[in-house]
Amino acid sequence: GSTIGILGGGQLGRMLAVAAAKLGFHVHIYCPDEKSPAAEVARDFTKAGYDDDAALERFAASVDVVTYEFENVPASAAEAIARTGTPLRPGARALEVSQDRLTEKKFLKDLGIDTAPFMPVASEAALGVATEVTGIPAILKTRRFGYDGKGQAVIHDEDEVAEAYASLKGAPAIMEGFVPFEREISVIAARELNGTMMAYDPAENVHRDGILRTSTVPAEISEETWDRATDIACDILTELDYVGVIGVEFFVEKSGHLRVNEMAPRVHNSGHWTVEACHVSQFEQHIRAIAGWSLADPVRHSDCVMENLIGKDVDDWQTIGSERDAYLTLYGKKEARNGRKMGHVTRLKPRS
Numbered sequence: 351g352s353t354i355g356i357l358g359g360g361q362l363g364r365m366l367a368v369a370a371a372k373l374g375f376h377v378h379i380y381c382p383d384e385k386s387p388a389a390e391v392a393r394d395f396t397k398a399g400y401d402d403d404a405a406l407e408r409f410a411a412s413v414d415v416v417t418y419e420f421e422n423v424p425a426s427a428a429e430a431i432a433r434t435g436t437p438l439r440p441g442a443r444a445l446e447v448s449q450d451r452l453t454e455k456k457f458l459k460d461l462g463i464d465t466a467p468f469m470p471v472a473s474e475a476a477l478g479v480a481t482e483v484t485g486i487p488a489i490l491k492t493r494r495f496g497y498d499g500k501g502q503a504v505i506h507d508e509d510e511v512a513e514a515y516a517s518l519k520g521a522p523a524i525m526e527g528f529v530p531f532e533r534e535i536s537v538i539a540a541r542e543l544n545g546t547m548m549a550y551d552p553a554e555n556v557h558r559d560g561i562l563r564t565s566t567v568p569a570e571i572s573e574e575t576w577d578r579a580t581d582i583a584c585d586i587l588t589e590l591d592y593v594g595v596i597g598v599e600f601f602v603e604k605s606g607h608l609r610v611n612e613m614a615p616r617v618h619n620s621g622h623w624t625v626e627a628c629h630v631s632q633f634e635q636h637i638r639a640i641a642g643w644s645l646a647d648p649v650r651h652s653d654c655v656m657e658n659l660i661g662k663d664v665d666d667w668q669t670i671g672s673e674r675d676a677y678l679t680l681y682g683k684k685e686a687r688n689g690r691k692m693g694h695v696t697r698l699k700p701r702s
């Protein structure tokens with residue numbers, strides 16, 4: 351059979367690997383840690399770093415298609431893979447655009463898609479101009495490598511600016527105006543090789559301390575907002591000549607106006623509910639797309655709430671999993687730390 355190569359060893363890679371195995375593929379994981387959630391369920395595993403071009407080339411040459419479960423794959427890795435002739439899906443441009451918050455916002459702006467007001471902050475001297483553009487409150491974020499709200503500082507008033515900047519330890523940053531959103535939603539969409547696109551129903555997301563807590567479907571939004579969000583996700587997919595699943599996060603303002611917060615060129619935490627509530631999961635959909643198959647109908651048969659199981663405060667996982675209509679997934683992480691995603695549970699209700 352064909353072999354799917356996945357860069358990255360986290361829970362998203364693990365769930366992709368399981369979905370690929372379900373469809374009869376072999377799976378080869380590439381990541382630096384053999385104890386990672388994905389490595390443990392894959393048939394083949396390469397332990398090496400993302401800057402090891404020779405190892406990357408051997409890995410890519412041994413598989414039929416390469417994909418990734420995190421967006422911080424360096425450009426040099428994408429180039430190493432390209433040298434082997436094995437396709438990288440989604441492609442290098444999707445990585446380049448989404449791994450830097452500034453590049454991402456400029457890309458969206460060029461497409462006519464609204465974001466939070468923003469300004470790059472390359473040095474302390476740039477802070478004043480930045481807050482003039484964004485206003486206060488604002489959020490200062492590192493341009494790269496942030497996730498689960500890490501590398502961010504909220505600025506509530508003028509005297510917090512210097513402290514916020516210091517907390518990022520000189521990393522290139524971006525100042526974002528704080529969007530007074532009424533709710534947050536995300537659209538998980540997919541595009542296949544021939545350009546066909548399909549989207550899941552938008553999820554309504556609640557974050558606490560910068561970390562996703564729950565995704566509820568359907569989101570409480572108007573039909574117009576629903577369609578507009580889906581159209582935006584499809585515009586992004588088309589512009590990137592994308593193959594695979596993407597996650598696009600939105601702020602919804604009281605007026606219904608949408609601003610894109612960020613996008614992830616991969617399967618997304620706010621799409622985990624698709625495993626139990628839909629005909630096809632985001633993981634299976636991604637594998638179908640990158641393998642060159644046609645997409646499956648992402649129709650949803652149930653309403654649901656997905657809840658992340660975070661850190662050490664959840665110790666009754668087995669009990670949760672034994673509840674009726676509660677579907678438990680654990681990631682097999684060796685160590686529970688505060689703020690670490692250990693698993694999730696999706697609770698289903700009949701479709702309203």
Ligand code: ATP
Pocket residue numbers: 466489496497498499500526527528529530531534557560561562599611612
């Ligand atoms: P993820 O784990 O989703 O990749 P991240 O670390 O990239 O998270 P963001 O998505 O940028 O972080 O921000 C996390 C959350 O913080 C958002 O979902 C939102 O609730 C809040 N937030 C971020 N930026 C803004 C903003 N400009 N205005 C208002 N709220 C914001």
Ligand code: MG
Pocket residue numbers: 496497498612
């Ligand atoms: Mg992010």
Ligand code: MG
Pocket residue numbers: 599611612
């Ligand atoms: Mg986010």
